[in-house]
Amino acid sequence: MGQHDLSHAVYEVDLLAPAHGGVCLGRLPDGRAVFVPFALPGERVRVRLIESKRTYARAELLDVVQPAPQRIAPRCPHYGLCGGCHYQHTDYATQCALKETILREQLQRLAGIPDPPLRPIVRSPQPWNYRNTVQFHLDAQGRLGYHRADSHQVVAIQECHLPEPVLNQVWPQLEFEPLLGLERVELRVGSGEEVLLILESRDPQPPEFSVDFPLSAVHLSPAGTIVLAGEDFLVMEVLGRPFKVSAPSFFQVNTAQAAAMVQHLLDILPLTPQTTLLDVYCGVGLFTAFLAPKVGHCLGVEVSPSACEDFAVNLDEFDHVALYQGAAEEVLPWLDVHPDVVVVDPPRAGMAPAALEALIRLEPPFLAYVSCDPATLARDLRQLIAAGYRLVQITPFDLFPQTYHIESISLLVRAA
Numbered sequence: 562m563g564q565h566d567l568s569h570a571v572y573e574v575d576l577l578a579p580a581h582g583g584v585c586l587g588r589l590p591d592g593r594a595v596f597v598p599f600a601l602p603g604e605r606v607r608v609r610l611i612e613s614k615r616t617y618a619r620a621e622l623l624d625v626v627q628p629a630p631q632r633i634a635p636r637c638p639h640y641g642l643c644g645g646c647h648y649q650h651t652d653y654a655t656q657c658a659l660k661e662t663i664l665r666e667q668l669q670r671l672a673g674i675p676d677p678p679l680r681p682i683v684r685s686p687q688p689w690n691y692r693n694t695v696q697f698h699l700d701a702q703g704r705l706g707y708h709r710a711d712s713h714q715v716v717a718i719q720e721c722h723l724p725e726p727v728l729n730q731v732w733p734q735l736e737f738e739p740l741l742g743l744e745r746v747e748l749r750v751g752s753g754e755e756v757l758l759i760l761e762s763r764d765p766q767p768p769e770f771s772v773d774f775p776l777s778a779v780h781l782s783p784a785g786t787i788v789l790a791g792e793d794f795l796v797m798e799v800l801g802r803p804f805k806v807s808a809p810s811f812f813q814v815n816t817a818q819a820a821a822m823v824q825h826l827l828d829i830l831p832l833t834p835q836t837t838l839l840d841v842y843c844g845v846g847l848f849t850a851f852l853a854p855k856v857g858h859c860l861g862v863e864v865s866p867s868a869c870e871d872f873a874v875n876l877d878e879f880d881h882v883a884l885y886q887g888a889a890e891e892v893l894p895w896l897d898v899h900p901d902v903v904v905v906d907p908p909r910a911g912m913a914p915a916a917l918e919a920l921i922r923l924e925p926p927f928l929a930y931v932s933c934d935p936a937t938l939a940r941d942l943r944q945l946i947a948a949g950y951r952l953v954q955i956t957p958f959d960l961f962p963q964t965y966h967i968e969s970i971s972l973l974v975r976a977a
C-alpha cells in the first residue's frame with residue numbers, strides 16, 4: 562500500500578487500445594495506464610480501481626458510458642463473473658481483429674520487431690462449442706464450476722457455450738458429493754463422440770460420482786492412474802489420422818484448428834527426404850506424424866511419460882522416428898544432431914532459457930515456433946533474432962474464440 566494506492570477510486574476513462582489478457586488500455590487523469598476488462602477500444606467507461614501501482618492500474622468495469630458499435634450482448638449469463646471468457650461482448654470478426662492488433666503490438670514492443678510480417682488470423686470454423694475438452698472445479702456443494710477471473714473462487718455454472726455439444730449433454734448430469742477434495746474434473750470427447758471423464762485429486766482414493774451416460778472414467782492422483790470405467794484414453798482424429806490420447810496427455814482443444822495448424826506447417830516448412838526434423842514439445846506426436854513421411858530422419862522431445870507412450874503408439878509405423886523422453890532444457894544441450902528444420906510448441910511459459918540457448922547452438926536453418934502466448938513468444942523471438950534468426954512470417958490461429966488466448970505459428974530462418 563503506497564501513496565498510489567487509490568483502491569476503489571472511480572473514474573470515467575476513454576479506452577484507447579486492446580491489450581494482452583482480454584483488457585483495454587485507457588489513461589487515468591494522472592497519465593498512468595489503466596487496464597479495463599470486458600470493454601472495447603473507442604468506448605468511454607466508468608471504472609473502479611482494483612489495483613494501483615506507480616506506473617499503471619487495473620480496474621473493474623462499472624458501466625459503459627458510450628459503447629462501441631461492435632458491442633453486443635453476451636450469450637452466456639455467467640459472462641463477466643466466470644473467468645473463462647473475455648470477448649463475448651463483441652462479435653467474432655472484432656475478436657479476431659483484436660487478436661491481430663494485440664499480437665502485432667506484443668511483437669513490436671516485446672520482440673523489438675517494428676513491422677511484424679503478420680498474416681491474417683485463421684478463424685475457427687466454430688466460434689462456439691468448439692472445445693473437445695473442458696475442465697471444471699467443484700464448489701463447496703459439489704457443483705461444477707469455473708474459477709472467477711483472477712481468483713480461485715469457484716463460480717457454479719448452469720451453462721457454457723464453449724464445449725462441443727456432446728460434452729454439454731454430459732456435464733450437467735454429473736453429480737458429486739460435497740467436499741470431495743477433487744482438484745479438477747475434466748471431460749474430453751473423442752472423434753467417435755466417446756467421452757472420457759478425468760477426476761484429479763491429491764487423495765489416492767478414487768471419489769464417488771454418478772452419471773447416466775456411457776463414458777470412460779479415470780482417477781489421476783500422485784499415486785497413479787486408476788481406471789474407473791471403460792478405457793484410459795480417447796482416439797482423436799486429425800486430417801483422417803487417429804491419435805491415441807491418454808488421460809494425462811496434452812491434446813489441442815480445438816480439433817478443426819489443430820488440422821489447420823498441421824496443414825500450415827506442411828505448407829511453410831521445406832521438407833525433403835534429406836531433411837532431419839526435430840519436433841520439441843511434441844506431445845502425442847500430432848505434428849510429427851504428418852511431417853515424418855516427408856523427411857529422412859525425425860526426432861521428438863517430450864517430457865510427459867504418458868504423451869511419450871502415446872507417441873510410441875501413434876508413430877509406430879515409422880522406422881526413422883526417434884523420441885527423447887525428458888525436459889527440452891535437459892535433452893537439447895546433449896543432442897548430437899544438426900537438424901535442418903525444428904518445430905517447437907512449448908507450453909504457455911515459452912521455452913526455458915537453457916532450452917532456447919541449446920536450440921540456438923544447434924543452428925537449425927529453419928524454425929517453426931508454435932505458441933499459445935504472445936508475450937512469451939515475443940520474449941523468445943527477441944533472443945532468436947539477436948542470435949541471427951529472421952522472422953519470415955507469423956500466422957495467428959484462433960483456437961480459443963470468446964477468450965483472449967492467441968495461438969500462432971512463426972517461421973524463422975537463420976542468416977547464412
Ligand SMILES: C[S@@+](CC[C@H](N)C(=O)[O-])C[C@H]1O[C@@H](n2cnc3c(N)ncnc32)[C@H](O)[C@@H]1O
Nearest residue numbers: 811842843844847863864865888889906907908
Ligand atoms: C502445447 S503442448 C504441444 C504438444 C504437441 N505439439 C501438439 O500439438 O499436440 C506442449 C507439450 O510440451 C510438453 N512439455 C511441457 N514442458 C516440457 C519441457 N520442459 N520439455 C519437453 N516437453 C515439455 C507437454 O507435456 C506438452 O505435451
